[in-house]
Amino acid sequence: MPIIKSAKKAARQAEKRTAHNQQIKKDIKTALKAFKENPVAENLAKIQSEYDKAVKKGLLKKNTASRRKASLAKFAKAAKA
Numbered sequence: 001m002p003i004i005k006s007a008k009k010a011a012r013q014a015e016k017r018t019a020h021n022q023q024i025k026k027d028i029k030t031a032l033k034a035f036k037e038n039p040v041a042e043n044l045a046k047i048q049s050e051y052d053k054a055v056k057k058g059l060l061k062k063n064t065a066s067r068r069k070a071s072l073a074k075f076a077k078a079a080k081a
Helices: 005-037 041-056 062-080
Strands: none
Touching (some): 005 041, 005 062
């Protein structure tokens, strides 16, 4: 357990940030599952939006999200064909 006041505050902040980041990751997984079950444009837009939010919050790197979005677009195109 932290003893110093600033360390206590840092621990509280880390706990809140962890919870927030886990929620964002959960949203991504939920949207991804919905897209895999029903690969339509609406679900593709939703998952791409979730990836963009994760990048904006600093949870994912820009190129990682871009790579994943491109892969999903390729999957959607194959599903329509």
